[in-house]
Amino acid sequence: MGLYAVKRLGAALVILVIMSILVFLATHALPTNTAAMILGQYSTPETQKALEHKLGLDLPLAVQYWNWASLVLQGDLGQSLVMERPIAPMLWDAFGKSAILAVSAMAVVAIVGPTLGVIAAVRSGQWPDHAASVFTYLGISVPEFYWGLVLIMVFGGTLHLLPTAGAGEAGAGLLDLIAHLILPVITLTLTLLAHVSRLTRSSMLEELQSTYVKAARARGMPERIVIRRHALRNALLPTITVLAQDFGFLIGGIVAVETIFAYPGLGRLLIHSLERQDLPLMQAAILVLTAVYCLANLAADLLYGVANPRIRYGGAVD
């Protein structure tokens, strides 16, 4: 287990390095001329050349990458070209906002998803099961930003119940923050809930038909205990992995959801940087999002090992 953890951590680091190279190369393939962008209307070929030299943009790509990467490792993410401010503080602020959103959504999914799935499995073929599958199909049938739009229409436009944009004023209190979170969190969870509940349902159904559950029932154990103590524990194992995979999905979803709710998080910052072709900001945002994704996958794998003592991380795990 210890060795496995070290190996997985190593693999995650390699992936981060590869991604940083990819990000670096991709952003350098952009048609944007950084020097021309900084100089704006005062740009002449001579001043461009001089600035490129000053910024090290005329060095070989490998050297440029090395310089950039070593600065990033020291926590220096550089300056935003468009906003002309250091990136790090603004990035971490946005990161915090996104983290609040993601963690709230994940918490809702982790609690409600398996619950729905278990109810559907235990009441298989009856109305709760059918209701859950209708809900599932609705959840996965349109991209999440569409539900966001519908929620905005209903709760913002028609009912005027909840704020539909932003993350609230700083210092407006916890209630204000929560009010701003409700709609984005619901939007983010709909698709994931469908996914998680569906998976829990099928693995729960499988466990309920297993011999050990039959044996427990044959021994006269109350159904409640059979479900809770026996079936549920085993049925939840695959759910853990899926929850972690969904975290990656969540990162994708967050970009669209933050855009539609004008929520000032990392996703919106990324889209902003892509639209304005703000290279340093783009690099930093993608790098941070990828790192989070890698860590989530890593955590999932390790968590799975802890939760499932049958797994021995020795040979190839397929």
Added chain:
Amino acid sequence: MEAPLTEVSSPAATLPATIGAKLPRALRGRRRFPPALLVGGPIVALLVLLAALADTIAPYPFDQFHIRERFAPPSLTWLAGTDEYGRDVFSRLLFGSQLSLMLGGIATLLSMAIGVPLGLFAGFRRGFADEAIMRALDVMMAFPPIMLVLLILVVTPPSLLKTAMAIGVLAVPAMARVTRSVTLDLMSGEFIEAARARGERLWYILLRELLPNVWPVLIVEASLRMVFAVLTGAVLSFLGFGVQPPAADWGLMISNGRAFVDTAPWISLAPGLAMGITVIGVSLLGDGLREVLDPRIRGR
């Protein structure tokens, strides 16, 4: 060289080989069709038909302005209302179905064209080739999917084909994995032994012996990939990195209607509904086909 013929394959391992009973045969023998197939099939058929006939049945061109009829609510003249330029939303929906099916189709075909041979080869060869291919795909899957697509789309000017290709490449690992796992199951089948004993060449075994037995599973996977492609394409259009205006792309239409949700909700709601029906139709079709084709489920 003599191939070992002594290995006895277990009944469970030979089972998947029977999926080779092709789709029509699997359907003919049935007294009852799964309801998912009966609902999903017609929906998809209707969609394909509408997309194919869009040019003939659409009342208006997708980009024709009717300045005096801006924001007209749904009526007999404007079946799904008009948008902020007075364009007929219904006509745009019809043309949009072409884009969605094209995007889904191209992405899915591309992921199959790359993923299936990789999976077949990895599953057949095992050993080093398998390890190398699967680890490379692992690396690909380790990146947040949307980031890869955004990177590709940002670097070069946007177009439908490129969006489709980016999404297709993204789905390659999933396709290869499914193909590989089915191939591994099939490898112990006697028909593979027989082909080896006949001294057939690698590509003959892969394409003529293995592939026909793998494809029922691939159909199901393809329906999932198609759904994924349509939804991802919509997100990309919504973010402004996919299909560009004035194309009648559904994701783009939803995005454009955002500003008017309070006054003219149909501009966004109609394409969302169309997309929902498409995705549900394709998913149901996939679920239904799986019930018909997958022997593990068929038995139940």
